[in-house]
Amino acid sequence: MNKKISSLWISFLMSLIFLSGDIHVGAYLGINWGRTATQTFVPSMVVDLLLQNGIPELRLFQPSLNVLDAFADTNIGLAITLQENFLRNVVEQKQMDDYIHERVKVYSDKGVKFRYVYVGNEPFTKALYMKKQFNGTIRYLNMTRDALDSFNLPDIKATTPHFTDVLINVTKPSQGDFREDIKEKMLKFLDCINRTGAPFVVHIFPIYTVYRYGFDVDFAFFDNKSKFKIIDGNNTYTNLFTFIYDTLVSALAKAGYGDMEIVVGQIGWPTDGYVSASEANAERFHRSLLQYISRKDGTPLRPNRDIDMYLLGLTDENKVATDYGPYQRHWGIYKHDGLPKYKIDFTMQDRDVKPTIAKGTVRMPNRWCVFDGKTDHNETLVLQDYDYACGESDCTAFGTGATCDHLSFIEKVSYGYNMLYQMSNQDQRKCNLLGATITTNNPSTPDCDFPIEILTAEVVDGGSTLTKRY
Incomplete structure (x- = not known):
């Protein structure tokens, strides 16, 4: 009885959050929650943060059973990830069926609102592709779709996110195309998701891209204060996002999928670990990004459109790989202790507010x-x-x-x-x-914080090679 009352109350609270005020509801704004860290928020705490901040969508990297339990009857949309170390062990369809039944079907029946199942993550990213040659993406994608269909879950889309380096290095969006070394596989992938109505999910890391391309760093911001811009025929690009987005649009059009839906699966700004990575710049980036999304401006090649996206990310991850740079451990909008780093209004009403503080963390002693x-x-x-x-x-x-x-x-x-x-x-x-x-004397300097961590609340089992739990 108490569980039913709790579920009803959560659903009621969620409805109030999304119906009150002048909240933009055309495009949705989600957030990524990765747990590759020594200290992680407990799932119920994350549910509370999403509800309190009006965030309707979440991308999970490790769909652990206790995490999925926390999202029952919350009306929060979930995108979950099938990790490579699980996929590599899938030999026959029954294994995929069993996994989808355990992690999706059972929890869908409990009221978890699944939106996407991501099959792997960035399989064609150049560094990893050259290193590992993970070639099973399309096979696993088809197996996942078959498993979802066998459980009568047609509204849950199966797709795979890609990093922007699947595109050739271009100077104008109209030149956009996919890299030659992956083009054959990419065309098969596009045919696969097109037949099932799934979107192309792209990860965009502006701080990486502006330095890689040699652009003025201000070009990464929507309120670009520099004179740097890119002119492509009749179209002018004053920020990196529209430049990259339309480069992808051009690549899809050349592949024969000019109208394919695009979802921005990751975008954000880090707060440490690199030049220009700071809390002030992260606040500036997100404020102008959300202003842009709420206006429904679209891009020169797709004007006046809603753009769905997931911000990166909820918290820092101090154990994540740093293939692209040390800033990869500093994407979090929240610190490990549950305090928000800067102001951001997830409802896209451009309020000058910080997100709510996460309640329930226990700070370790001042040592x-x-x-x-x-x-x-x-x-x-x-x-x-x-x-x-x-x-x-x-x-x-x-x-x-x-x-x-x-x-x-x-x-x-x-x-x-x-x-x-x-x-x-x-x-x-x-x-x-x-x-x-x-x-017991704090050794921090005015610019450099020597952190005190929080008590570890749980051990993340997503993809552990020791427990064989995924």
């Missing part, structure tokens, strides 16, 4: 593991321990132009020691390093 700075230590051995500490933790705040890039040698060693200590739940054994000592 830091630092280097004592004594000169009688063997510097080579200190460096070995420092390298070990950073290798086992997260020192991406030392990236070029990042918040801790300016630290002295002693401060950098202290930071590395402390990150290992904090990411190990303040395990005193992890402070058993050369010259290390535990202090």
